[in-house]
Amino acid sequence: MAALGCAALLIAGSVLVLPVRAASTVPLFDRLEALRAAFPAAVRAIEADGVVMADGSRIAIDDGAAKDHQQKLAKADLEDMLSQIYPIGACDTGAPPRRNFDPGRIRNDAFFRSLYGSSRSAAQKTLVSVDWFGSRLSFTATGGADKALAAVAGDLAAQPALRDYLTPSAGTFNWRVIAGTKRMSAHSFGAAIDVNTRYADYWLWSGGKPGNVPHYRNKLPEAVVAAFERHGFVWGGKWYHYDTMHFEYRPELIAIGRLAESRGCPQE
Ligand SMILES: [Zn+2]
Numbered sequence: 598m599a600a601l602g603c604a605a606l607l608i609a610g611s612v613l614v615l616p617v618r619a620a621s622t623v624p625l626f627d628r629l630e631a632l633r634a635a636f637p638a639a640v641r642a643i644e645a646d647g648v649v650m651a652d653g654s655r656i657a658i659d660d661g662a663a664k665d666h667q668q669k670l671a672k673a674d675l676e677d678m679l680s681q682i683y684p685i686g687a688c689d690t691g692a693p694p695r696r697n698f699d700p701g702r703i704r705n706d707a708f709f710r711s712l713y714g715s716s717r718s719a720a721q722k723t724l725v726s727v728d729w730f731g732s733r734l735s736f737t738a739t740g741g742a743d744k745a746l747a748a749v750a751g752d753l754a755a756q757p758a759l760r761d762y763l764t765p766s767a768g769t770f771n772w773r774v775i776a777g778t779k780r781m782s783a784h785s786f787g788a789a790i791d792v793n794t795r796y797a798d799y800w801l802w803s804g805g806k807p808g809n810v811p812h813y814r815n816k817l818p819e820a821v822v823a824a825f826e827r828h829g830f831v832w833g834g835k836w837y838h839y840d841t842m843h844f845e846y847r848p849e850l851i852a853i854g855r856l857a858e859s860r861g862c863p864q865e
Pocket residue numbers: 784789790791840842843844
């Protein structure tokens with residue numbers, strides 16, 4: 598159901614009925630609280646003007662700048678990072694993502710660097726080895742990401758028919774910027790995994806341009822996506838700028854998506 602209500606105003610004897618968009622049922626405070634709850638060792642406090650991190654840094658919640666989608670991607674504050682609700686469960690219609698709907702792709706660089714490490718060597722120090730169907734992958738232990746990935750593998754091991762989609766992995770840790778941008782990839786922090794490229798679809802390969810992606814494509818079965826989501830990963834196949842082999846550990850976004858589901862699926 599769309600979150601619409603009606604307000605009636607009595608003006609000069611006639612009744613004017615205005616559609617009123619209900620306030621978000623997942624207010625910003627709840628989103629920030631989900632972020633803190635997902636990473637309690639890294640997020641010390643949420644204060645009016647910023648989030649205080651365990652390393653002592655303070656990250657602005659809202660920089661006050663008006664931004665279009667590309668500007669949000671390039672220079673996200675925390676509010677931008679949490680602004681799109683990842684569709685899950687009853688809130689996931691299965692329809693291709695609408696234009697510029699990229700929940701999880703908007704990342705606040707300062708937050709990621711504070712959480713996982715601000716340099717290649719700092720990020721590397723958080724890595725541990727995780728078994729992925731007989732191969733060893735480097736993944737961050739921060740926030741329990743390594744245990745979450747192991748749990749995904751454990752769930753999917755029970756469905757051998759899915760194995761071919763998952764392995765060989767096309768990569769986990771890789772300190773690098775996203776192709777064509779100055780932004781750090783989630784792979785830089787060892788918090789993302791690409792599964793088998795053989796079944797991958799990627800918006801750039803389809804001839805897409807930023808903000809204008811002509812065709813949505815996906816070959817990955819729903820059961821794979823569901824297993825990752827169950828353990829706190831978002832899927833790049835739910836992005837307008839889609840990347841269907843990409844799964845990223847974002848337990849805060851899964852929690853916010855579940856909160857939205859319990860409150861009637863608000864869009865933003
Ligand atoms: Zn990836």
